[in-house]
Amino acid sequence: MIGLILMETKRLRFRLWADSDAEALYKYASDPDVGPRAGWPPHQSIQESQKVIRDYFSNGHTWALELKKTGEAIGCMGYYAYGESNIPIGLNDAELGYWIAKPYWNKGLCTEALKAMVNYCFNTKGFQTLWCDFFVDNPASGKVMKKCGFKDTGEVNYCSHLYKGDERPVKIMRLLPKIAKK
Numbered sequence: 001m002i003g004l005i006l007m008e009t010k011r012l013r014f015r016l017w018a019d020s021d022a023e024a025l026y027k028y029a030s031d032p033d034v035g036p037r038a039g040w041p042p043h044q045s046i047q048e049s050q051k052v053i054r055d056y057f058s059n060g061h062t063w064a065l066e067l068k069k070t071g072e073a074i075g076c077m078g079y080y081a082y083g084e085s086n087i088p089i090g091l092n093d094a095e096l097g098y099w100i101a102k103p104y105w106n107k108g109l110c111t112e113a114l115k116a117m118v119n120y121c122f123n124t125k126g127f128q129t130l131w132c133d134f135f136v137d138n139p140a141s142g143k144v145m146k147k148c149g150f151k152d153t154g155e156v157n158y159c160s161h162l163y164k165g166d167e168r169p170v171k172i173m174r175l176l177p178k179i180a181k182k
Contacts, residue, residue, distance in 0.1 A: 006063055007120055009112045013066040014077065017057040021064055021073045022050040028074065028101035037138040038099040039086075065100065065113055075100035077113050079121055085131065087157050087172055092128040094121055110144045118148055122177045129177075133157065133170040142171060150175045 007014040017025075026049035029035055032042045043049045056062065062078035077098040080086070085095040096117055100110050121127045132150055134141035142152075150173035157170050 007116050008068075009116045011068055011109060012113055012116075013068055014063040014113070014116070015066055017053045017062070017064045017073070017076075019050060019053060022046050022053060024073045025049040025053065028103075031102050033102055034099060037135065037141065038097070039135070065098075065109070067104075074104050075109070075113070077117055079117070079125075079127075079130075081127075086170070087131060087133055089131050090129060092126075093131060094125070094127045095131040095133070096121065097132070105140070110141075111147045114144055114148045118175065130175040132173045132175075134173070135168045135170050137168060142173070145173045148175070 005013050005015050023046055026043050026046045029040075029043040029049055029052070035042045043052070057064075057076065057078075059078075061080070062076060064073035065075035065077055066072065067074045075098065077096070079094040079096050081094050082089055082091045085093075086097075087095060089095055096114065098110060098114060098117075100113075118130060121130055130150075132145045134145065136156075146152075153172045153174050155172040157172055
């Protein structure tokens with residue numbers, strides 16, 4: 001285990017990224033099937049992964065997804081507040097983003113993690129609306145969002161700052177907090 005644990009699920013820990021995660025990040029982020037689905041090119045070296053940790057993941061809202069069984073970082077999840085998002089969101093809203101290493105696809109880990117993140121964002125951070133988007137050529141990510149209650153807005157966007165974002169549209173999903181019935 002590395003660093004401060006921010007949240008836990010049955011199989012995962014959400015924690016801060018550490019420089020010592022660079023090798024694991026490279027192992028998974030160099031896979032050409034992983035990064036492009038999330039909007040970034042495959043990593044070319046451990047040094048590049050180290051730079052990503054330092055320049056992009058070292059903040060208070062981007063966390064390593066650590067597999068409890070091994071203590072290894074196998075993915076990433078975070079939120080982007082107003083002004084940081086890929087899509088137009090409200091002042092009190094957040095966009096959620098995530099990826100998980102290919103060996104862990106189709107095991108329910110993203111759904112497990114996203115449910116925990118939704119709970120955190122509504123109940124701890126107090127965001128009013130949560131947003132996600134996924135490249136239309138990555139429908140598996142959209143399925144995870146739907147399992148977690150996100151609804152298709154019918155809106156499509158292009159995110160030019162993402163890898164091949166000018167060529168690949170994203171579908172925009174939205175989740176409102178559940179209001180208790182009286």
